[in-house]
Amino acid sequence: MTELDAVTLGREFxxxxxxxxxxxxxxxxxxxxxxxxxxxVTNIQEQTLSFAPRILALAGxxxxxxxxxxxxxxxxxxxxFSRAAQAGH
Structure with missing residues (x-):
């Protein structure tokens, strides 16, 4: 494996x-x-208010x-895996 191959793998990752x-x-x-x-707008300063909608939105x-x-x-x-197999030869 050359430096170019390692850089390409890192870039793809x-x-x-x-x-x-x-x-x-x-x-x-x-x-x-x-x-x-x-x-x-509503002057509600509850910090935990944003967690439930975020969790539901991310689950969806x-x-x-x-x-x-x-x-x-x-x-x-x-x-x-195919690149690893090619590098093993």
Whole structure:
């Protein structure tokens, strides 16, 4: 394995990590922003108020995106195993 191969593997790992985590981060950010606006308008300063809607939104997101998440994870894993097999020769 050359340095270029190691850099390529690292780049692909971080690309897939960002790709898989971005939907959850975006949903959590949007829900947090909406809850913050709601708290500012109603003067409710309860810090734990944002946790339940975030958890519910993320659970719904994972139910919807789980096939895609699994497909991407399996693709990456198969790709890594095939590269490991090629490096063993």
């Amino acid at each position: 971080f690309y897939h990590a960002v790709l898989l985590t971005t939907p959850a981060l975006v949903v959590s950010l949007v829900i947090g922003f909406i809850i913050s606006i709601f708290q500012a 997101l994972f139910v919807v995106t789980m096939p895609w998440l699994m497909q991407m994870s399996i693709y990456f894993t198969v790709q890594m």
